[in-house]
Amino acid sequence: MKIITIAAMLAAAALTAPPAAAQQAPGPLRITLEQGVIEPLPIAIPTFVAEDAGAEAIVAELTQVVTDDLVNSGLFRAIPADAFISRVASFDAPVAYADWKAINAQALVTAGVATRGDGAVTVRFRLHDVFSDGEVGEGLQFAGTTTELRRLGHKIADEIYSRLTGEAGYFDSRVVFVSETGPKNARLKRLAIMDYDGANVRYLTDDSSIVLAPRFSPRGDRVLYTSYASGFPEVYLLDVGSVTSQPLGDGSSTMSFAPRFAPDGNTVVYSLSSGGNTDLYTLDLATGARQRLTSAPSIETAPSYSPDGSQIVFESDRTGIPQIYVMPASGGEARRISSGEGRYGTPVWSPRGDLIAFTKQNAGRFHIGAMRTDGSDERLLTASFLDEGPTWAPNGRVIMFTRETQGEDGAPDLWSVDVTGRNLRRVSTPAFASDPSWSPLLP
Amino acid sequence: MRPMIAATLAAATLLSACTNPTGFGPGSGAAGAPGAQGVAGGIVPGSASDPASAAYFQQTVGDRVLFAVDQSTLSGEARTALTRQARWLQQNPGFTAVIEGHADEQGTREYNLALGARRAAAAQEFLVSQGIASSRLRTVTYGKERPLEICSSEACYAQNRRAVTVLAGGVGSV
Numbered sequence: 349m350k351i352i353t354i355a356a357m358l359a360a361a362a363l364t365a366p367p368a369a370a371q372q373a374p375g376p377l378r379i380t381l382e383q384g385v386i387e388p389l390p391i392a393i394p395t396f397v398a399e400d401a402g403a404e405a406i407v408a409e410l411t412q413v414v415t416d417d418l419v420n421s422g423l424f425r426a427i428p429a430d431a432f433i434s435r436v437a438s439f440d441a442p443v444a445y446a447d448w449k450a451i452n453a454q455a456l457v458t459a460g461v462a463t464r465g466d467g468a469v470t471v472r473f474r475l476h477d478v479f480s481d482g483e484v485g486e487g488l489q490f491a492g493t494t495t496e497l498r499r500l501g502h503k504i505a506d507e508i509y510s511r512l513t514g515e516a517g518y519f520d521s522r523v524v525f526v527s528e529t530g531p532k533n534a535r536l537k538r539l540a541i542m543d544y545d546g547a548n549v550r551y552l553t554d555d556s557s558i559v560l561a562p563r564f565s566p567r568g569d570r571v572l573y574t575s576y577a578s579g580f581p582e583v584y585l586l587d588v589g590s591v592t593s594q595p596l597g598d599g600s601s602t603m604s605f606a607p608r609f610a611p612d613g614n615t616v617v618y619s620l621s622s623g624g625n626t627d628l629y630t631l632d633l634a635t636g637a638r639q640r641l642t643s644a645p646s647i648e649t650a651p652s653y654s655p656d657g658s659q660i661v662f663e664s665d666r667t668g669i670p671q672i673y674v675m676p677a678s679g680g681e682a683r684r685i686s687s688g689e690g691r692y693g694t695p696v697w698s699p700r701g702d703l704i705a706f707t708k709q710n711a712g713r714f715h716i717g718a719m720r721t722d723g724s725d726e727r728l729l730t731a732s733f734l735d736e737g738p739t740w741a742p743n744g745r746v747i748m749f750t751r752e753t754q755g756e757d758g759a760p761d762l763w764s765v766d767v768t769g770r771n772l773r774r775v776s777t778p779a780f781a782s783d784p785s786w787s788p789l790l791p
Numbered sequence: 792m793r794p795m796i797a798a799t800l801a802a803a804t805l806l807s808a809c810t811n812p813t814g815f816g817p818g819s820g821a822a823g824a825p826g827a828q829g830v831a832g833g834i835v836p837g838s839a840s841d842p843a844s845a846a847y848f849q850q851t852v853g854d855r856v857l858f859a860v861d862q863s864t865l866s867g868e869a870r871t872a873l874t875r876q877a878r879w880l881q882q883n884p885g886f887t888a889v890i891e892g893h894a895d896e897q898g899t900r901e902y903n904l905a906l907g908a909r910r911a912a913a914a915q916e917f918l919v920s921q922g923i924a925s926s927r928l929r930t931v932t933y934g935k936e937r938p939l940e941i942c943s944s945e946a947c948y949a950q951n952r953r954a955v956t957v958l959a960g961g962v963g964s965v
Contacts, residue, residue: 624912626905
């Protein structure tokens, strides 16, 4: 309910009558993501122009959010403000491109911010290609509220990312994860949700029972997770808006875990353990109908749908060592796609459909990796004592995962890495954190 | 003297078990931590000196079996331990048990949950083969969520790859 309201207020509208320069042929400014960006693009983001007293109080934070998003993507380098020659005093004044060329800014962001007494915020923004003396795309106007200021910033940063890369952004998104406290042999776990950058952490459960591996619904409005609230691992469904949850099971003497939504948002695939054997099942949330997808004496777990819903990638140890398999979404014959040395687990299909991220364990180390959906072109992106549980950014360009350190004080944190293997960084959380699941872009 | 106490305890256990419709207590995440019973001289009901107590089962009979890396096969040592557990459970029919399966930290969360389920089931099946009614036994997997030892080397991992029989319903059960 709340999310819908926000979405309505964050509407973007093209600014009318862009200046003449913007109508020229598009400049050469373009970031190509395929091979990974080695040299970040120099960008100048002068503090947005406050057009009234209310805006004075928020322009610094808003500018910072946009700057942090772009810089942390690894694609941009923000030119420090003390190098600026020009001051942007008015959003509507002509841009002195020569001054920005002189400090080698290839891109320039200008924005004007206006507020109203009721908390409404309007941001007009333009993206400039400094060396072609013009704009990249048209001016845009974003409307939001002071309470959702960071989302406004993420929306603007997504727009800039999208215009310069030609791909959708990922900044206006959330991550649901497990927040952890306490010693290694008595960890307390609770579900939490936050902005993708670690801001606005909110807890969804208390820490009275173990919770594991939350997974967003395709629209980001619900979360599947595993809880020990009954004393046994069982899959629950949580409504993010009302923060209420209920078990999916029928209370029979089985254990269920590793749930994930199908792209239709109605079917759930998960693992069910009975008599020591773990197989894959689906549950239709609307009808309650349960279907068994695998029946082998081996372990079948960690299922993930292809974006078109036609296939499921999962982990099985049917050969004796955990490997990755793909089968039709209705079950049936599975083909193994992992072929390298070591053990493979937790495969996750990219939202673009082109790659499968996975956890690999080999020679005493853990890796996050990605391979094509036929298993070819395997790439290991990380290496550490324990990396596991990848989740894709909504644009399929960044992977977030759990990294746990070694030893008696060992503890987990969230990290992210580009699918190219570049730009490895820790995601700041208030406590230990594990099992991230990235939402789609917010509406 | 001793059998009488045991019989009394068993009866009490049955009564208390009746108040719990499923016959199963909640799984104890801290299972395996040594009980804190003060053992002094004579038999204190429910304490480790009481052969019909959960504490006795845990400390003297032995409540756990260990597994090799990635395995759920019972070793000879494990079978001996489970045979002792079965004999005790036969002598103390008022108790039910939850068998917890655990894994070490090597491996993904999901795989370790499945592996813990296998280990718990292996212990359960052996106890059933020794004549314990399956209705008295339930299994739960904790995967790698509840390590007993916290170092990151084989010395600790070996202790963490375990199936622990946690009694429920008995006097003095933890």
